[in-house]
Amino acid sequence: MPMVTIAGKEIELDEEGFLTNLADWSRDVADYMAAEEKVEMTDAHWEVIDFLREYYDEYQIAPAVRVLTKAIGKKLGPDKGNNKYLYELFPYGPAKQACKIGGLPKPTGCI
């Protein structure tokens, strides 16, 4: 598997660029992943990433898209609590791209 050096630390990624060891995640890793994905991280992006990580800590899975949009809507206002807003932040789809940047495993299945 490919190894990359991020902020002086050797980190292993899988074929798709997701972390092999979730404990390797740091904000530097997120910045690295975002650059790979050509996503420019703003406070709005971090709001989503922080929520994903909190949710993952509790449930060991990324939140369903509805759960995510609702949480973001509550935090940032109803005009942002929708799928379209999340796709603007993470054009490849919030489920996969935001999970990658947030250091979560890639969701699998018919999604």
Next chain:
Amino acid sequence: MAAPKFEVPTLTEFTAVPKIQEGSMAHMKSFVANEKVQSFLGYPWELGEDWKERAIDRMGDLLGKYRSLRVFMDACVHCGACTDKCHYFLGTADPKNMPVARQELMRKVYRRYFTLPGKMAPWLVGAEDLTQETLDDWYNYYHQCSECRRCSVYCPYGIDTAEITMAGREILNYVGMGQKYSNEIVGKVQKIGNNLGLPGPALEDTLAGLEEDVLDATGVAVKFPIDVEGAEIMLVTPSADFFSEPHVESLIGYAKVFHAAGVSWTLSSKASEAGNFGLFVANYDTMRTVANRIRDAALELGVKRIVVGECGHAWRVAYSFWNTLNGVGYGGDDPYAKQLQQQLDSRYPQPQHICEYTWDLIQQGALEFDKSLNDDRVITMHDSCNVARGSRMGNEAGGQFTIPRNIIKAVANNFHDMASETIGEGTFCCGGGGGLLTDDLMEVRVKGALPRMNALNNVVQGEQVNFMATICAICKAQFTKVLPYYGFDMSMVGGVHQLVSTAIKLD
């Protein structure tokens, strides 16, 4: 994760047969499963020195077990009727994506090792030794087939390329070349209960959130019950229905229908997945293990009916194989299957598709709709391959086509079918079925969607269609990703029960 650059085909009025481009998709190789994924399923994860013997042995086993496979190996007369019927060939122009060529990848090896002329005079009968190059071709091209079976409809002998692809994948697994995407999922459903890996507490949290959403939107307390013992109906649905858009809109639709019918129903955390990727990798034991979660859940909860949500291949497995796999339906011959058959209510089809369930209620006059709520939509229907060619609904031939359309027409005013040769029994696959719904195969998914995109474009231009309904989680996910490549909005795709959800009246 940005998909590699490739040329997106141009939309045309008709899908023309392309001039062949040899090797145009030879670079397309899905990620191979690693040790962790393979060892859980009892397969090796790299080619051993004896890989060739193992491959031939396994092929022999499969030829002995499945008479159909041997007939398909022997029967082809190379008439060419199938050549232009595969969406992947039409979209990629790679001649190895012609069904007959895909079959030939295995047939040439079959002839060499399993027929007398091939053993004695291979050069006369197109028989070839199994080589690493052929094995690599198997891996590449058996993962450019969605097992949709469209080609089999046009074959005068009914040769089913899907079965050959399935056998190819099983042999590949057996020698240590499993596909990461499908095999990871087959492991996850056994370990966690669904393809997504959604644990029970996350599922409960998600369902509680949906109850809140529906209450906010309608003022009606529609429930999403889980693990309720003694419920009348257990709903088994793809886990994407809990997780993704637009899938969840259909889940809300099912819940509203159950609410309006006043029936007691439940989901199960153990059987929180209708999908069964055991079908795609063609391992009967795996398919059975996955199917048995549903039997176990039904026995534990004591339900009387099993209803299956919008999932194409799940409905094929449920309708065509559950009876002998897990005893839902008549035919299972072990004590648990017999117990289940006694428990389930024989006045209803077991299993029953959610569309059959809803259509029955509509015919009884038990549901009321405000069709005008769907007036902003001009709707068409994409028939999903496994429903269209691997199952049926209702009591009449073709029920799997008429029942979903009848529902749409009962809940909405504007409906137009796509061209007849692109729907029904001849429906084109979405391009992402059969274990190909993975980012590493995006090029084949986009190109394989071309025939469907052309047919859709015609009704978009001619009839102002702006919504394509389907009853499969894979189709929904695939189109959400692929529609934008062709200039359409991703929200154009959705479920039949999404339309039901919009129009149904609740009290």
